[in-house]
Amino acid sequence: MNGLLKIKKQQKDHKTIIDFAGSKIGNGNFVVIAGPCAVESQEQMFMTAKVIQDMGTIFMRGGTFKPRTNPYSFQGLGIDGLGILEQAKKKYNVIVSTEVMSTEMVDVVSRNVDILQIGSRNMQNFDLLKKVGKTSLPVILKRGLSATIEEWLAAAEYIMCEGNRNVILCERGIRTFEKYTRNTLDLSAVLAVKQLSHLPVIVDPSHGTGRSDMILPMAKAAMAIGADGIMIEIHPNPGEALSDGDQSINFAGFTDLIGEVQKLKKVFNYC
Amino acid sequence: MNGLLKIKKQQKDHKTIIDFAGSKIGNGNFVVIAGPCAVESQEQMFMTAKVIQDMGTIFMRGGTFKPRTNPYSFQGLGIDGLGILEQAKKKYNVIVSTEVMSTEMVDVVSRNVDILQIGSRNMQNFDLLKKVGKTSLPVILKRGLSATIEEWLAAAEYIMCEGNRNVILCERGIRTFEKYTRNTLDLSAVLAVKQLSHLPVIVDPSHGTGRSDMILPMAKAAMAIGADGIMIEIHPNPGEALSDGDQSINFAGFTDLIGEVQKLKKVFNYC
């Protein structure tokens, strides 16, 4: 009834804008959501939240339930991590996003953070989509590893069908034969989504390339094609990160990136 | 502790054999698990169970919670379907397998069926893997659409870590550029799994090809390479199936297939 395709037909000029007490996604702004792959400690998250506050970028990510291929890898701090996120949020006034991996955790996670993330492995975990569709929190829906654009939009529809229209799509690279990069970042998918849907779409160059040295140039490319923002991994010390250090930049790199983003906002007519 | 890799090192000749009151998977037998994509009615399932009983193949599949790409497609009969499966099971003495899609449904589904299936979209739904790992039912773990063999085995490990060692792997085709077939059935994955693991592995030529005319030849190929069985879609009237009719065979086709399987069992030294 109130799904993607139907709205699209009725309101051609409609664009979904998501409002966090004044900070918006989808309104012609370019947002930067930054933070570590995994929440490791209060100290780490406070340092991260502070640099985000200093940069004025507001949005922070941090994983506390981590979907890891290997069951013996670090799985995240779980509930303890949620507590840390909430403390950082209150102390530094950042908007916090974290992944939710199972229907059973949706309620708990929703109490602590501002944005729910659905990871690429769960893009077609339909019960999870329905469950987050019943919350009032915005949802970042990552594209599945080998999901077509059509399947990705249909997954968004699962969330919206339940009443939650605040979906943010996130292109994070697809799996191809090429192994120089962790995945192949498909920037044309951003353009496709802009043609087919009214939803905001952001880009994750950290997962999309798996290489810290490609984050900045891909962030610029994301601006060039009109994405609504990026989600990147930053860490006080990427070499010691408990996961995904290879695709994280340090705070100096983050500061540079924000400088570039500010410069390009005018060039590419972001507000 | 009791995971895949560890066992493998300790017991080189170990092979996981799963025993259903005498009917076994992984013991050198070739099993045929057949049934419709979706449970549609009691009549349909009774007809299906009867032909399975007549053929002496015992294993029946039927989906009642259906993961569908499009939220507006038929989603399965849900709890009602479980009831039908249980009735067919009791009346025809078949061993029933069905997909479970969410952690919350694991307990309910476990009461009605003999085997739990994890679909390809959920291969890395780690909370679901852990939950079925705590049950005592055998689990068929389908390979993800673009999962590497290593990721697939690691997913199996998630189940086994929780104590449930009765995992059956199922190759069901991977996503490639080729669109003549729905997926590309990767028979070499069966050989790889046999080299790397002690788990039984079956093949799903219905999803693997998406074409009813390829089911029989691919079933024979599965025997030729030493798979432990197949899972196929059969329907009293494929043209009217509520889902996946194109990749289902009718009962006459099923009878022929069983005839071929019987003939080839001796040729390929199945027990």
Place this chain on the structure above:
Amino acid sequence: MNGLLKIKKQQKDHKTIIDFAGSKIGNGNFVVIAGPCAVESQEQMFMTAKVIQDMGTIFMRGGTFKPRTNPYSFQGLGIDGLGILEQAKKKYNVIVSTEVMSTEMVDVVSRNVDILQIGSRNMQNFDLLKKVGKTSLPVILKRGLSATIEEWLAAAEYIMCEGNRNVILCERGIRTFEKYTRNTLDLSAVLAVKQLSHLPVIVDPSHGTGRSDMILPMAKAAMAIGADGIMIEIHPNPGEALSDGDQSINFAGFTDLIGEVQKLKKVFNYC
């Protein structure tokens, strides 16, 4: 005029059968074309031709112009290799197939061998296709690394358009994300070709898997689905092969394979 699609419409039951003085491909027989990746010496080829003669399989392959990814790798013996092939052919009465890589070499190569091969890298080297289409020798056309079935058949059409209707298709694996095997052998492509075309189709499990231990089971699978034959790499000492040793079997393995093939010919109704 005399192309694939047109013939198909006119003669539904037409099947292309290729006749080498009595030895046929496409007539319901299952042929085994064996030999080293690269011709290395007269001694090697005589040994190979002898084992082929002893086994009664007649068809021998051997590359003398080698398309190598790296320009500094061994590139084959070139013209000298052609001489060796011709000597082996005369001495042991085998039917010889070799790859031709450029239009300029087509005439020279045609004088020495019985079958021309077009490698997967050259599947859409259209000038080469046209040139071999003007010869009277049968042509084995390997599927391109990422060629769709439709593109593959269209490439065959390029050869047939020029008058040479003796095309043998060869499925040799496609490139996918999976790296456990060198390529992903797409056996469903054989079934597809049988539906869409009148051409014989063989399978190359050596390139298709890149693993010597998968050659025998995949050869059996090729028989199970009704392929017209296989092309495999054999070498007197795979460990010392100048190229592709990992995907070659030795003569003992070859003898075993022929034994299995003989046994299965009756099972699968080959003539």
Place this chain on the structure above:
Amino acid sequence: MNGLLKIKKQQKDHKTIIDFAGSKIGNGNFVVIAGPCAVESQEQMFMTAKVIQDMGTIFMRGGTFKPRTNPYSFQGLGIDGLGILEQAKKKYNVIVSTEVMSTEMVDVVSRNVDILQIGSRNMQNFDLLKKVGKTSLPVILKRGLSATIEEWLAAAEYIMCEGNRNVILCERGIRTFEKYTRNTLDLSAVLAVKQLSHLPVIVDPSHGTGRSDMILPMAKAAMAIGADGIMIEIHPNPGEALSDGDQSINFAGFTDLIGEVQKLKKVFNYC
């Protein structure tokens, strides 16, 4: 001896710059090579050359030998097309690039144009690579449909080994499962090549996406990541183009694109 890897070790700061009587590629400039997929008539090419001259972009492309999947499709004007290219070149003083498809045509084509193109289907047509490596003309080497970055660089090495060091790499999209776009444009490959090689690299958003509406945004993205230029398809009337009309822009679109490129050159520090 004088190949890619060796040079790289000896001269870390070396960058290959290709000079066309003052117009350079690889010197920190951003070039736009534009023209139709296929040369169709003198009128068309004169119109195209004139708009290129007016825009001051100098580089013109146009195919006269066309590699077409289907043998019954328009195959290009052949030798006649070369004559048209040469006339346009002389009259409008543009630098002309065209594809060469076979070793036999290399000498003829070299007499009429300024740059030779190797198409993606021929990226591993090694005899062709060697032959153009013996000419003195710069060569645009398109990445193969499913070529890894390593294979692509090795193909460039084939050309350079023969003495011709003026190779320009061209990323033109890779084949993936996604079909909304014709190919998936892999911008991270540009970054990879910049890390691994001293060769200039350009981007082809026409083939890379197959959609005219994506050409401009992808051109901007190519600038954002530091590519040395783009190659795009333009046509006086894309709707009537004999090939690839869907991925061509008209002259008005071309003029807009050049305006954007000029604006962004300063932003991204091009010279």
